[in-house]
Amino acid sequence: MNKETTEVVKNLLNSPQNIVIIGHRNPDGDALGSCLGLSFYLKGEGHNTTVLMPNDFPDFLKWMPGADDILIYEKEIEKSNETLNQADIVFTLDFNDLSRVGDPLRGVLEASSANFVMIDHHQQPSDYAIATYSDVKMSSTAEMVYHFIDALAGIDKLSKEIATNLYTGIMTDTGSFRFSSTSPTTHKVAAKLIETGAESAIIHQNVYDNNSPERIKLLGVALNNLHLIPELHTAYITLTQRELDENNFRKGDTEGFVNYALSVKGIVFAVIFIENKQESIVKISFRSKGTFSVNDFARNHYSGGGHINAAGGKSSQDLNKTINEFISILPRYKNELANAQ
Numbered sequence: 001m002n003k004e005t006t007e008v009v010k011n012l013l014n015s016p017q018n019i020v021i022i023g024h025r026n027p028d029g030d031a032l033g034s035c036l037g038l039s040f041y042l043k044g045e046g047h048n049t050t051v052l053m054p055n056d057f058p059d060f061l062k063w064m065p066g067a068d069d070i071l072i073y074e075k076e077i078e079k080s081n082e083t084l085n086q087a088d089i090v091f092t093l094d095f096n097d098l099s100r101v102g103d104p105l106r107g108v109l110e111a112s113s114a115n116f117v118m119i120d121h122h123q124q125p126s127d128y129a130i131a132t133y134s135d136v137k138m139s140s141t142a143e144m145v146y147h148f149i150d151a152l153a154g155i156d157k158l159s160k161e162i163a164t165n166l167y168t169g170i171m172t173d174t175g176s177f178r179f180s181s182t183s184p185t186t187h188k189v190a191a192k193l194i195e196t197g198a199e200s201a202i203i204h205q206n207v208y209d210n211n212s213p214e215r216i217k218l219l220g221v222a223l224n225n226l227h228l229i230p231e232l233h234t235a236y237i238t239l240t241q242r243e244l245d246e247n248n249f250r251k252g253d254t255e256g257f258v259n260y261a262l263s264v265k266g267i268v269f270a271v272i273f274i275e276n277k278q279e280s281i282v283k284i285s286f287r288s289k290g291t292f293s294v295n296d297f298a299r300n301h302y303s304g305g306g307h308i309n310a311a312g313g314k315s316s317q318d319l320n321k322t323i324n325e326f327i328s329i330l331p332r333y334k335n336e337l338a339n340a341q
């Protein structure tokens with residue numbers, strides 16, 4: 001975090017404040033870990049904090065320290081609006097455009113008179129915050145919260161709760177330290193978090209060895225639906241609403257499925273299409289290796305975006321049309337896909 005931003009934030013926090021910390025819709029390990037870690041730190045500094053998520057989050061993250069106290073906007077709209085009304089400062093973490101919280105929360109935030117602070121590592125941040133700490137090279141927002149605390153007050157302020165939350169955020173957003181965004185600094189930060197009380201083996205078990213039998217069966221269906229287009233180094237998976245229903249689908253169950261498609265030898269571009277009848281959309285996750293930008297691909301064709309190697313998007317056409325369209329677009333990227341790595 002640069003000096004100027006640090007000074008702005010220090011000034012905002014120089015007396016006890018009412019603070020709301022918000023993550024993006026469909027919060028993941030990084031959104032939760034960064035928000036909860038920051039909340040424990042700010043509480044320790046004498047502030048009154050509330051962590052607010054637009055909607056609920058998966059069961060495999062419910063063990064995180066502080067998770068029980070999270071306010072879920074969809075479940076408690078009135079209480080959430082009241083808390084937001086009283087906020088002096090709103091931190092937005094792990095997203096960089098207010099549309100990422102969904103409606104109607106987005107409108108509430110746009111109308112808010114609180115000072116906004118953004119901490120985020122996605123591309124192309126919007127300009128809504130009085131202090132913007134944006135760095136697309138960072139592994140995770142949780143890693144940024146570590147640097148944020150370091151810049152403001154020093155890492156002596158870390159506690160076991162902060163360390164556990166930040167470690168979880170970094171671990172989940174780096175695919176357990178394997179994505180290319182994992183830097184030497186990421187490992188140094190993780191080491192410091194372990195020294196401060198984050199129990200890496202237990203965190204790993206809590207997050208990854210927590211599958212329901214239904215999820216593993218759904219993974220079997222997904223793998224059975226794997227399609228390969230070797231000449232374009234692409235693989236994709238489909239899941240219909242019916243397949244989800246038959247396997248008792250719960251939020252978060254399909255998390256990580258797309259990575260199996262990317263793990264096939266020679267594949268640099270992997271996609272999963274998930275039908276969502278309730279919202280009348282097909283939810284799409286994109287993953288890539290090397291220089292092929294799924295951020296650009298998702299932005300150009302699927303009203304989405306994200307990072308160069310991981311992005312999301314959606315289609316309002318039905319599943320078959322969505323896939324046919326995808327297959328028709330793909331050859332335009334033949335050279336980029338061939339030279340991605």
Ligand SMILES: [Mn+2]
Pocket residue numbers: 030031094121139140141173
């Ligand atoms: Mn993140």
